[in-house]
Amino acid sequence: MQISYRLAFGVALVLLVSGGVARAQHDIADVVDSAKRGDLETLRDVIAAGADAAAVSPDGATALLWASYRDDIKMAGWLLTVNAPVNTANDLGITPLWAASENRSAQMVALLLENDADPNLALLSGETAVMIAARAGSEEVVRLLANAGADLDRSATRGQTALMWASANHHSATVKALLEYGADVHRRSAMWSQMMAVPPHSRTKRDIPHGGNTALMFAARVGDVLSAQHLVVAGADVDDVDAWGMSATTIAAHGGHTKLVDVLLKHGADPNAAVAGVAPIHNAVMRNDDEMAAALLAHGANPNITLETWTPTRRASRDLHYPAAFVGATPLWLAARFARVDIMRLLIDHGADPQFVHETEYIADGVYEARTERTTTLMAALAMGGSSRFRPWVPYTDSGTAESRTLAAVTLLADHGVDINAADLVGQTVLDEAEAKQYESVVTLLLERGAGNP
Incomplete structure (x- = not known):
């Protein structure tokens, strides 16, 4: 009887507590x-x-x-x-x-x-x-x-x-x-740093520094001119660099933000800032932005500054980047390599050296072999140097347009005395390449200028 009473009391207590919890x-x-x-x-x-x-x-x-x-x-x-x-x-x-x-x-x-x-x-x-x-x-x-x-x-x-x-x-x-x-x-x-690469990814890689950005660099990344102006007026250093050494001007140029580049230059930014090995003028060339290139050159950009590093890219992406094959190139060589004729003229007018010869060593994508190249600016105009597989972000052009641009680039460089009979390290000349590409107008011009008759 005593046990039954206690049991009943316990059950009642549990029900009361559980009911309270439920409530x-x-x-x-x-x-x-x-x-x-x-x-x-x-x-x-x-x-x-x-x-x-x-x-x-x-x-x-x-x-x-x-x-x-x-x-x-x-x-x-x-x-x-x-x-x-x-x-x-x-x-x-x-x-x-x-x-x-x-x-x-x-x-x-x-x-x-x-x-x-x-x-x-x-x-x-x-x-x-x-x-x-x-x-x-x-x-x-x-x-x-x-x-x-x-x-x-x-x-x-x-x-x-x-x-x-x-x-x-x-x-x-x-x-x-x-x-x-x-x-x-x-x-x-x-x-922080992160292992990154360019093709071929298993061969060309290293730790890339990231971060270290000021607010001005964030504005430069997205091209926010008004924010950048507020920041500069408040005392932001226009020549600060991020963890890798990229300045706000270089970052803005990479993004194709022409107006912001101009604003930074007018506030005294260094047009030759290249701690990381990439200068704003290289980015202006790769963006085919003659307005940006003109602003940089007007503010003292060195038209012969060489690219000192490759930059990483996402696998199979169309990101603007510099492959290892381009290291050592000048802005004019890069402009010739992509037939940026207006920028080529601009660079030459500001003292770029048409006689520059690009010498580089790299691991070729696709074949995974070591290559050594020695190419003139004229050869670059026929896409002879700097990895023939590389044109990821350049908009597609039909063969006729490509030929006409190449003809203009070749004419400009030939007019400035670049040797049309020079051969690369495997004995190829610009005439050989023009014939291989079936660029008849370019072949005709080269023959008229004495190609094949050294």
Whole structure:
């Protein structure tokens, strides 16, 4: 009898406790789900019946977080009157303020800050509200957060800051706001190295430094002229280089951002910056951008500066890069190699040497053999040097167009005295190559100029 009584009491206790737990879980679900659905009427009823406004769902979300996410000002305001916690974060570290900042909702951000939201709480990966507001491009939210004491120079993944994110996303007004509140224009992102390669990938590879970018370099990467101007006025060094040694001008030129290159040059950027081995003029040539090349040359770019390194590319991509076969080339040789005739003339007018001879050693793609080449600029115009397999980002041209461009390039170089009978290391001449390509107009010109009669 005694045992039966105790057993019955124990069962009753378990049922009571489990019932209470179930009720608590039900209340949590009612509170959070009502907010998630945007159902303010049900939410009020549930809390009036005794549910806790601070209820947290299994993923850490609160009713206020969902109200902020939905940008429901009315619901958020009411929740704050019933003491909903303003700084509770979900499992990822997202707070109501962070969600509002991502939404670019100045009204919600202001409401939360007025109720003691902490502007410096961050996600588990480090991103703060001001960082996400900068990336979203909300100048007004950034100003609200800055006035509330947000740390503008806090960094997250790979050491990137709000100023860098705004610069990388073309948010020039946000960049200006951050600078006005004292964001550090000299901060750099984290640095690391990564094994990278060019074809043939198993033979030509090395550790490439990454990172070390300032906000100006992020702006240069995307060609954001207005952000770059704000940054330079605020004291950004136009000749800073990244971890590899690429300057903002070189980065902008690589991206084909002509207007930004011009802006940087007008602010005193070095047109010959080539710590990493690539100069802006090389990129202007490869982009076939005569306007950019003219600006660089007008500001003192060296028309004979040689390419000192290969640059990596993604496998099978059409990325603009420099294969190992191009190392040691001058801008004129590169321009001839891709028949950039207008740029060739521009370079020669600024002192480029037509008599330059490119000497290089590399592992050839496809055949995986060591090659040594010695090619003139005239040979380059017939695509004789620098890996015949390489033209990945150059737009396709029909044979007629290719022949006419080659003819113009050959004529220009021959007019400047380049030897038309010179032979490469395997005995091939430009006449041999023109005949092999069946470029009849080029063959005719070369014969008229004395090719084959050394």
